[in-house]
Amino acid sequence: MMQEVTDFTIDSVMQNAVSAFDEYKKLPPVKRAAFLEAIADEIEKLRGQLVEIANEETNLPLARLNGELTRTTGQLKMFATLIKEGSWVEASIDRADNNRNPPKPDLRKMLVPLGSVIVFGASNFPFAFSTAGGDTASALASGCSVVVKGHPAHPKTSLAVFNAIQSAIKISSVPGYTVQHVEGSSNNIGEALVKHRLTKAVGFTGSFKGGTALVEYAHQRAIPIPVFAEMSSINPVVFYPDTLSKNAASLAAMFAASVTLGAGQFCTNPGILLGIKGEEFDTFLSLLGTEINKVLPQKMLHSGICTSYENSLAEMLDQKGLQVVAQSSSEAKEMEAAAVIASVSAKDFLSNEHFKEEVFGPYSLAVICDDKEQLIQCLQSLIGQLTSTIIATEKDLSDYADVIALQHTLAGRILLNNAPTGVEVCASMVHGGPYPATTDSRFTSVGTTAIKRWARPICLQNFNDDILPDALKNGNPLNILRLVNNVYTRDAV
Template identity: 65%
Template sequence: MIAPSTQVDIAEVMERSGKAFADYKKLSPQKRADFLLAIAAHIEDAREELILLAQEETNLPQGRLNNEITRTTTQLKMFASLLQEGSWVEATIDTDIDGSVPAKPDTRKILLPTGPVIVFGASNFPFAFSTAGGDTASALAAGCPVVVKGHSAHAQTSLRVFKAIEAAIAQVQVPAYTVQHVMGPGSAVGKQLVMHPAAKGVGFTGSYNGGTALVEYARQRSIPIPVFAEMSSINPVVFYPDTLAKNATNLATTFAASITLGMGQFCTNPGLLIGIEGSAFEGFLELLAAAIKEVLPQKMLHTSIHTAYETGLKKILSLEGIRELGRSCKEAAVLEGTPVVAMVQAKDFLANEHFTEEVFGPFSLAVSCRDKEELQQVLKSLKGQLTSTIVATPEDIRAFEDVIELQHNLAGRIILNNAPTGVEVCASMVHGGPFPATTDERFTSVGTSAIKRWVRPVCFQNFLDEMLPAALQNSNPLGILRLVNNQYTRDAIVKVPSP
């Protein structure tokens, strides 16, 4: 099921995916859950081999890769549990129970899968956001087949994960071609995949240019499809005065570690540090700069990311008004990223939109504001983000309530007194945000709600019971929680006369 990247082969891949959808969407929730659990088990069996492959291809350390594999299998198990519980389909039933004249029609609503999904592997997460990552797991849970576009930065790792998926397909006996894997140049192969009529949705984690290109391909189709792309975020952190006066040393240590975690190659890296000028903020920045100087350069994921970081760093440090505060004390070797923190006055920041551009790597820019009003101006100038962090004491929260409210409008995840790096895999997580953080701020790519990207609501009116999806039938054979005549129940409803 591994296909080359010629135009003819892509057409065949998509046609197979369309045919697989007709059968895969009919599988019971338990069968789909079994499939996800089998994928997780086969990945677990290949853990050691996968770590060795990924180390060779990505320069990531064993500990990080080991944790990421665990996160990947956890996601698969989480969606299996969601399928087994069942209420995510939002089964809703309205019957004519009050004898109204004319009689109300029998209407029943459920979420149904949309069709084949294209998943683009991310360069910075060879497991959790790639071949069997969250996009793939959520799409398969929804009932959608998947075509994975493997990332060239970890091609062999991607293919080995796909081999685990193939083993699960055979073990559970789900339809052939439920998951397929292709390689090749992203610009060419990606366009063919997205523009094929069988494709019904796209999952992407990567650069702004890559994400917006996929959106444009989708718009060029005779029938546009949604592209759920996570693209760009500088994740502003606001340090309020009272907490800086009391906790500067601990905060400097915490955020130096967050800025340089994984050499800054996380989409939630705290790239913008904002505060009000004065001895507290200046003292914090001195401590932060000192901590950054002690962080040694490390290899970045691959040449393209390293080159982009060096180019972006050089560009932002050349802008008028910026001042470098601290840089790693050790000179970087080949492919190594150099940790750097710099500062700019708010008036200069507001005058040049280039200061808001993401520098993907171990870099963060501090913005010093004259007062509360200028702090508000800075926040209002920012575009959409994945995260917005509040670092504050209770006294700060009371004094800056109106400013904190502005932070709520910026991002999908609002954080109090924690660094933004680290995304918990759970039902309440939102990993998304207003543009350009993502292309659709209503959705998340992490957590159980990620499944909502690949489904659509369908209403069945006056249907015979045996014609309905199982979750809407009177007998409630799946035993899931349903909203029946405005009341939640797991019991069978009174059978209405057939039309």
């Protein structure tokens, strides 16, 4: 913890981070796993207190925060399990062949951690994407040391979680500076951390403006580093006619809940609802409107986000062609957001880039297309997204195969007849997508493969067995899955 952050203190933080990394990376995976589990245990011990502090700082309801805390400890344990199993290092062995001309050397490859990394806490997930969140958990699992920049919107929560981490550091006997915590609301701190010569990578979840600023800092370095920023997405949903003719009521309920979940403060909030003009889409929008009327305004994370919602919503509602379909019938009190569904013709949508901007909150825009061609044009006009949702029957899938194919290219996660909110934490999750959804579509920030962001492969050529790392030794003492002479196996070589 640091109250006054200067270039001098940043430098000593990063020096400490590197010293810790040099020791921490040498620990066997079981030790690192025990550390992750200890963090989970220490957080669990403080559950009541942490949830209360976070509730005070973020206005998120206790039930949601309890769920998010469970997700957070679950993530830590998931990465512990992953590294205890061990195959994530992608071990690969090509044995020597002295009979070949020229002789083939022995070559062995595995992933190793990048070094000391920076994790920026996110405002909308005070636990799961903050101090001990997914970025921290995956980076620690990989063997990196972590400097957390706590989010200024929940400083007490961040610090309380960091205290739990510090207890775990002591209990697990990992190096004292394996995780450090830096506070402060100035952008200069983030800039100094990203630009520091000892920083090797950056994890961030937040706004497009914030993410691109970090990318710019990283690009300005003498030695550029990767920035994994999850930035913005309007998560298009296409409602096809056949399903609307059959399931309009249940879809309206599903999407009213998805648009307003957590006051709309999710990266995967469905911001654009596309459909083809006609009775089916009209009926659906009318039912959706009825559901939205009933949703009570909810308190947002902090006043800045609430003001931003009000302003960007006002600006959106002011655009030519936009019509309000429905809004909460109750009035919003201080710091509360009232849900709004608006609609626009595809023609107007296509002629005004403003309609594609993210309004962070419980707002969604229905885009009414004249026909399939116009629907295709609308989808083609979109930039990279986290999710792309298909609401369709089998008949729709067949009638609109070309539109469906296009939907597959837009995002990291493609959903069929599910709402995009709710991001499952598992091996098959992709929480990522083409720019500007994230800065690097080849990685996910949720799920086990999030660990891959913090590692690089090294190849060891002509090493004797006794000096090889355990993952690459002939006997396969870690019993991991390896690619040996192009065959996947857990056998010894």
